[in-house]
Amino acid sequence: MSILNISLLSLVFALSCSSGDSDSTDVPTNLNVDISIIGSNDNNPNGDGSGTVQVSASANNAVRYAFRFKNGDQIGSEMGSIEHTFTQNGTNTYNITVWAYSRSGEFINQSYSVDVYKSDEAFATxxxxxxxxxxxxxxxxxxxxxxxxxxxxxxxxxxxxxxxxxxxxxxxxxxxxxxxxxxxxxxxxxxxxxxxxxxxxxxxxxxxxxxxxxxxxxxxxxxxxxxxxxxxxxxxxxxxxxxxxxxxxxxxxxxxxxxxxxxxxxxxxxxxxxxxxxxxxxxxxxxxxxxxxxxxxxxxxxxxxxxxxxxxxxxxxxxxxxxxxxxxxxxxxxxxxxxxxxxxxxxxxxxxxxxxxxxxxxxxxxxxx
Incomplete structure (x- = not known):
C-alpha cells in the first residue's frame, strides 16, 4: 500500500491562515498527512483498480479538518480521516487538498498529487x-x-x-x-x-x-x-x-x-x-x-x-x-x-x-x- 507522508510547519503556510485578529498562537502547526492508495504494491504502485484512497491528517492546535479531491467540494471531518473513490477509469493524476482548522478558524493547508488506477473490472490485478x-x-x-x-x-x-x-x-x-x-x-x-x-x-x-x-x-x-x-x-x-x-x-x-x-x-x-x-x-x-x-x-x-x-x-x-x-x-x-x-x-x-x-x-x- 503506497503511503505519502508529509509534515508541514505553520511558518511555511502562514499565508494560508485566515485573516482576522485571532491570536497567532492559535494557528495549527505541523500538519501531517498520510495518503494510502488501496492495493498499492511494487507490482501495482497505483492501486488494485478500486480507485480508492484513504487520507488521514493530524496537526497541533487543530480541532477539525477538511479535504478536497480533484475539483470537488470541501468535505469536513472532525476525526481527520476520510476515504474517497475516484471514478474515472485508467491511471489518472489527482490533486488532494487537506486543511487543518483551529478552534477560532485559523487554518493551514497543503495540496498533494497522486496517481490512482481505476478499473470497472471486479478483479483487475x-x-x-x-x-x-x-x-x-x-x-x-x-x-x-x-x-x-x-x-x-x-x-x-x-x-x-x-x-x-x-x-x-x-x-x-x-x-x-x-x-x-x-x-x-x-x-x-x-x-x-x-x-x-x-x-x-x-x-x-x-x-x-x-x-x-x-x-x-x-x-x-x-x-x-x-x-x-x-x-x-x-x-x-x-x-x-x-x-x-x-x-x-x-x-x-x-x-x-x-x-x-x-x-x-x-x-x-x-x-x-x-x-x-x-x-x-x-x-x-x-x-x-x-x-x-x-x-x-x-x-x-x-x-x-x-x-x-x-x-x-x-x-x-x-x-x-x-x-x-x-x-x-x-x-x-x-x-x-x-x-x-x-x-x-x-x-x-x-x-x-x-x-x-x-x-x-x-x-x-x-x-x-
Missing part, C-alpha cells in the same frame, strides 16, 4: 499466471507435484492411479501443459497400481479472486479431470501447503470444485462445493452442472469468482453455480489451485479394457484479484 511458454517440466517455482498418497498407499474416492512427477505424466510443449493418464503398472512405496497420472498444486495461495483455466478435457471413459481448490490449512499428507500450515482436516478446510467431469458423461461438467460447517463441523455439499460441447476437441475457459459475499463458477460466460459465502463456511482464508486427472473411482467410473492413455491439456492458468 493479475497475481498469478502460467502461460506455459517454456518446454519440458512444469515450472518448479509455480507448481508442486503431489505424489504421496494420503490414504495408506491409495488416493481418496477409490481412485485407481498413482500420481507421479515424471515427464511421462506431466510436461509443457507447444504452449500448453499436458497432464497425461497412462495405463501401466507402477509401484510406489510398496503399492502397485495399473494407471499413472499427475496432480499439480500451485505454490501460491490466495483469498478471494477470479481464477481462469483455459483447457481441453480428456475424452475417454474412466477419466476424471478436475480444476479445484483446497484450503491451504488442510493437513493432507503430501500437500505442498500442508507442510507449511496443516492445521485442519477435510472438509473443514473447504473445497471448491471449479470444474470436474465424470468418466461416463463427457457432454457435461460439474461445479461442486464441499465444506465442514465452522460452527457444527457438519459435512455440507452442494453444486450444479452444465452442458458443454466439444470439451475434448476445443478449449473452454473454466472460471471462478470468489469474494466475501459469494462464490460463482462459470464455463466460458455461462454461470454454473453460485454459493453464498457465509460466516459458517471456510471460504474466508487462503486456498490453492489443483489440476489433475484421476482414473476410475467415484466419478471416474468403469475404465474400458482398451484404455491406453488420455490427456488433459491446459493453455493457461490466471488468477486475478
Amino acid at each position: 493479475l497475481v498469478f499466471s502460467d502461460e506455459f511458454d517454456n518446454e519440458g517440466r512444469p515450472d518448479d517455482q509455480k507448481w508442486h507435484h503431489q505424489v504421496i498418497p494420503p490414504n495408506n498407499g491409495s488416493w481418496h474416492n477409490d481412485e485407481l492411479q498413482h500420481y507421479t512427477d515424471r515427464p511421462e505424466n506431466s510436461f509443457v510443449s507447444d504452449g500448453s501443459l499436458k497432464i497425461k493418464a497412462i495405463k501401466e503398472q507402477y509401484s510406489y512405496n510398496g503399492s502397485t497400481k495399473e494407471y499413472t497420472s499427475a496432480r499439480l498444486n500451485t505454490k501460491f495461495a490466495f483469498t478471494y479472486g477470479r481464477v481462469e483455466v483455459r483447457a481441453k478435457l480428456p475424452s475417454n471413459a474412466g477419466t476424471w479431470p478436475a480444476i479445484w481448490t483446497l484450503g491451504a490449512n488442510v493437513n493432507e499428507t503430501g500437500n505442498y501447503f500442508g507442510y507449511q500450515y496443516g492445521s485442519v482436516g477435510w472438509p473443514l478446510c473447504g473445497e471448491i470444485d471449479i470444474m470436474e467431469q465424470t468418466g461416463w458423461d463427457k457432454s457435461n461438467t460439474i461445479s461442486h462445493f464441499h465444506w465442514g460447517d465452522l460452527n457444527t463441523e457438519e459435512y455440507m455439499d452442494t453444486g450444479g452442472e452444465t452442458t458443454v460441447a466439444n470439451t475434448s476437441s476445443e478449449y473452454h475457459i473454466y472460471a471462478m469468482e470468489w469474494d466475501s459475499e459469494s462464490i460463482k463458477t462459470y464455463v466460458d460466460d455461462t454461470l454454473v453455480f453460485e454459493l453464498p459465502n457465509t460466516n459458517n463456511k471456510p471460504y474466508n482464508h487462503e486456498h490453492y489451485l489443483i489440476l489433475n486427472i484421476a482414473i476410475g473411482g467415484n466419478l471416474g467410473g468403469d475404465v474400458p479394457s482398451d484404455f491406453t492413455e488420455d490427456t488433459f491439456e491446459i493453455d493457461y492458468v490466471r488468477i486475478y484479484q
Whole structure:
C-alpha cells in the first residue's frame, strides 16, 4: 500500500491562515498527512483498480479538518480521516487538498498529487499466471507435484492411479501443459497400481479472486479431470501447503470444485462445493452442472469468482453455480489451485479394457484479484 507522508510547519503556510485578529498562537502547526492508495504494491504502485484512497491528517492546535479531491467540494471531518473513490477509469493524476482548522478558524493547508488506477473490472490485478511458454517440466517455482498418497498407499474416492512427477505424466510443449493418464503398472512405496497420472498444486495461495483455466478435457471413459481448490490449512499428507500450515482436516478446510467431469458423461461438467460447517463441523455439499460441447476437441475457459459475499463458477460466460459465502463456511482464508486427472473411482467410473492413455491439456492458468 503506497503511503505519502508529509509534515508541514505553520511558518511555511502562514499565508494560508485566515485573516482576522485571532491570536497567532492559535494557528495549527505541523500538519501531517498520510495518503494510502488501496492495493498499492511494487507490482501495482497505483492501486488494485478500486480507485480508492484513504487520507488521514493530524496537526497541533487543530480541532477539525477538511479535504478536497480533484475539483470537488470541501468535505469536513472532525476525526481527520476520510476515504474517497475516484471514478474515472485508467491511471489518472489527482490533486488532494487537506486543511487543518483551529478552534477560532485559523487554518493551514497543503495540496498533494497522486496517481490512482481505476478499473470497472471486479478483479483487475493479475497475481498469478502460467502461460506455459517454456518446454519440458512444469515450472518448479509455480507448481508442486503431489505424489504421496494420503490414504495408506491409495488416493481418496477409490481412485485407481498413482500420481507421479515424471515427464511421462506431466510436461509443457507447444504452449500448453499436458497432464497425461497412462495405463501401466507402477509401484510406489510398496503399492502397485495399473494407471499413472499427475496432480499439480500451485505454490501460491490466495483469498478471494477470479481464477481462469483455459483447457481441453480428456475424452475417454474412466477419466476424471478436475480444476479445484483446497484450503491451504488442510493437513493432507503430501500437500505442498500442508507442510507449511496443516492445521485442519477435510472438509473443514473447504473445497471448491471449479470444474470436474465424470468418466461416463463427457457432454457435461460439474461445479461442486464441499465444506465442514465452522460452527457444527457438519459435512455440507452442494453444486450444479452444465452442458458443454466439444470439451475434448476445443478449449473452454473454466472460471471462478470468489469474494466475501459469494462464490460463482462459470464455463466460458455461462454461470454454473453460485454459493453464498457465509460466516459458517471456510471460504474466508487462503486456498490453492489443483489440476489433475484421476482414473476410475467415484466419478471416474468403469475404465474400458482398451484404455491406453488420455490427456488433459491446459493453455493457461490466471488468477486475478
